[in-house]
Amino acid sequence: MSFIKLKRDITTENPPSASQVEVGELVMNCTTGVLYTKLVNGSLVKFSSSPLTLPNNPVISFVISDNFCCDNDTITVNVSNLVSGGDYTYEFSELGTNGLVFHSEDQRLGSLTPEDATSRSVSVLAQKTGTQTFALVKFTVKQAGVTVAENVATINCGTCIDSTS
Numbered sequence: 001m002s003f004i005k006l007k008r009d010i011t012t013e014n015p016p017s018a019s020q021v022e023v024g025e026l027v028m029n030c031t032t033g034v035l036y037t038k039l040v041n042g043s044l045v046k047f048s049s050s051p052l053t054l055p056n057n058p059v060i061s062f063v064i065s066d067n068f069c070c071d072n073d074t075i076t077v078n079v080s081n082l083v084s085g086g087d088y089t090y091e092f093s094e095l096g097t098n099g100l101v102f103h104s105e106d107q108r109l110g111s112l113t114p115e116d117a118t119s120r121s122v123s124v125l126a127q128k129t130g131t132q133t134f135a136l137v138k139f140t141v142k143q144a145g146v147t148v149a150e151n152v153a154t155i156n157c158g159t160c161i162d163s164t165s
């Protein structure tokens with residue numbers, strides 16, 4: 001049987017330095033379960049781990065148009081499998097420095113606490129600036145301050161249609 005082994009650290013909890021990782025290479029910290037890669041701009045991206053054995057882990061899915069207009073368009077995240085009355089919060093963040101700007105910084109953090117349902121949706125207005133035609137976003141769900149679910153999505157900028165013409 002063949003195996004693919006990633007570059008890995010099995011002794012420390014430290015992240016790799018940018019000089020230790022090639023662009024696009026995957027590096028696993030086997031102590032923390034965190035996966036890293038290097039972007040073309042030289043920055044490291046961290047993919048955090050979440051235990052899969054927790055009961056009732058929230059499930060995160062993104063709703064992003066295939067023709068996302070990078071001049072104030074909406075990103076919607078659906079979160080299901082929440083426990084009614086659970087103390088959940090969320091955080092939106094951009095991975096890397098590709099110029100994604102949230103219309104309101106207040107939209108980046110919030111409460112997901114369901115009182116009578118097991119799912120919630122969060123929509124944020126975002127704008128893409130700079131020369132990159134894509135951005136990576138991460139949505140994190142925490143319960144009582146502990147990360148219980150994370151998901152990452154790629155946003156590709158489509159052609160914006162000017163509604164004023």
